Amino acid sequence: MKQAHPVKVIAVTGGKGGVGKTNVSVNLSTALSDMGRRVVLMDADLGLANVDVLLGLRPKRTIADVLDGHTTLADVLVRVDDNMWIVPASSGTQEMTTLSEHQHAELIYAFNDIADSMDVLIIDTAAGISESVVSFVRASQEVLVVVCDEPTSITDAYALIKMLNRDHGMTRFRILANMVHSDTEGRHMFNKILTVTDRFLDVTLQYVGSIPYDESVRKAVQKQTPVVKAFPNSKSSLAFRQLAIKVDSWPVLKSPRGHLEFFVERLVQRI
Numbered sequence: 519m520k521q522a523h524p525v526k527v528i529a530v531t532g533g534k535g536g537v538g539k540t541n542v543s544v545n546l547s548t549a550l551s552d553m554g555r556r557v558v559l560m561d562a563d564l565g566l567a568n569v570d571v572l573l574g575l576r577p578k579r580t581i582a583d584v585l586d587g588h589t590t591l592a593d594v595l596v597r598v599d600d601n602m603w604i605v606p607a608s609s610g611t612q613e614m615t616t617l618s619e620h621q622h623a624e625l626i627y628a629f630n631d632i633a634d635s636m637d638v639l640i641i642d643t644a645a646g647i648s649e650s651v652v653s654f655v656r657a658s659q660e661v662l663v664v665v666c667d668e669p670t671s672i673t674d675a676y677a678l679i680k681m682l683n684r685d686h687g688m689t690r691f692r693i694l695a696n697m698v699h700s701d702t703e704g705r706h707m708f709n710k711i712l713t714v715t716d717r718f719l720d721v722t723l724q725y726v727g728s729i730p731y732d733e734s735v736r737k738a739v740q741k742q743t744p745v746v747k748a749f750p751n752s753k754s755s756l757a758f759r760q761l762a763i764k765v766d767s768w769p770v771l772k773s774p775r776g777h778l779e780f781f782v783e784r785l786v787q788r789i
Contacts, residue, residue: 529658533674535645543642549762565615574742593681
């Protein structure tokens with residue numbers, strides 16, 4: 519039997535809204551697809567979709583249609599370019615924000631059907647620490663926590679890490695500083711979180727770098743185009759490409775961890 523190829527699964531999260539998670543998710547996905555990786559970006563802000571808005575897309579179907587049983591996940595995929603697709607969420611749908619544990623599991627298992635068509639799955643989570651956010655973060659192999667230089671961003675990121683560690687036994691987190699004025703500022707933000715986690719939690723944090731504050735990002739949002747495409751030589755674009763190179767080098771999980779996760783059947787096959 520042909521062995522299934524592994525898929526790298528990364529949850530982009532942050533605790534607080536407004537830290538630029540979706541922008542990071544879209545540009546990281548685009549940069550990875552430009553490197554030749556087949557990327558699926560899932561908009562996991564299930565009731566307030568915005569990935570499609572950032573990309574100027576108008577999807578006909580969304581995750582809500584998959585959960586209703588009206589269509590398959592493969593039919594919901596929207597192609598962005600040669601190597602990139604999105605799984606759009608629905609906007610302004612209250613019931614999508616309160617999915618049951620069973621519905622989350624159904625959605626996570628549905629990705630098995632499209633696993634052969636991707637190398638990387640990026641999950642753009644909603645803001646906050648709802649059950650939905652926790653469910654998707656726990657089901658991912660890597661957790662990329664996006665922070666910006668606001669006290670509430672640092673405290674919310676810590677609260678998210680603390681809850682995932684204490685309630686769900688998660689111990690590894692990667693930290694990305696967004697909208698910084700220098701890499702020193704980014705490292706300073708990382709060290710603020712590290713000081714508290716080292717004191718109170720048993721976790722490993724890794725600083726993966728920073729994305730500079732850049733007017734080009736705002737202009738790209740207005741154009742509904744990723745900054746790495748709209749302004750490829752901008753400071754932020756170069757930083758996103760560096761981030762993509764780092765992410766590409768992260769090892770893929772080799773075995774299941776004993777709870778609900780994306781592509782667990784493939785991991786079992788590989789044992």
